[in-house]
Amino acid sequence: MRHRINKKRLNRDMDHRKALLRNLSTELIKHENIETTLVKAKYFRPYVEKLITKAKEAAESKDKIRIFNILKDLRTHITSESELKKLCHDIGHRFIGVNGGYTKITKTRYRDGDKALMARIELSKKAKKEEVKKSNSKNKKDTKKEVMTDENN
DSSP states (O other), X not given: OOTTOOSOOTTOOHHHHHHHHHHHHHHHHHHSEEEEEHHHHXXXXXXXXXXXXXXXXXXXXXXXXXXXXXXXXXXXXXXXXXXXXXXXXXXXXXXXXXXSOOEEEEEEEEOTTTOOEEEEEEXXXXXXXXXXXXXXXXHHHHHHHHHHHHHHO
């Protein structure tokens, strides 16, 4: 009997649910938004928000041992090393000073075939475009300087 058990099972066994959460979290960190069913998005949201909170703690901390332990814990939840770096260095710093509400769920459409309600789950704060523009403009200035020095020589 399942008395007083609150979580959904999603018609999967425990190992399949864990793998589903790991894969969804890795894809969300990689693309910063994914489309899945509404039930999976609602099930997945607390999991990923806890991961972002841990990454934020690592970004705020000065203690190397604490950072090491947080990264060690996050490695069990994120399948790719590049996404782990992105989570800690980019997303963790982005949400410093924000207490929760890191993700946003938006209903999008009904899926063809089974008419399941689809939803887009995305990070609530996007990467700043100014940083990308500044880095591009610096690169352009550097290449112009290099061309001018090559012409002078």
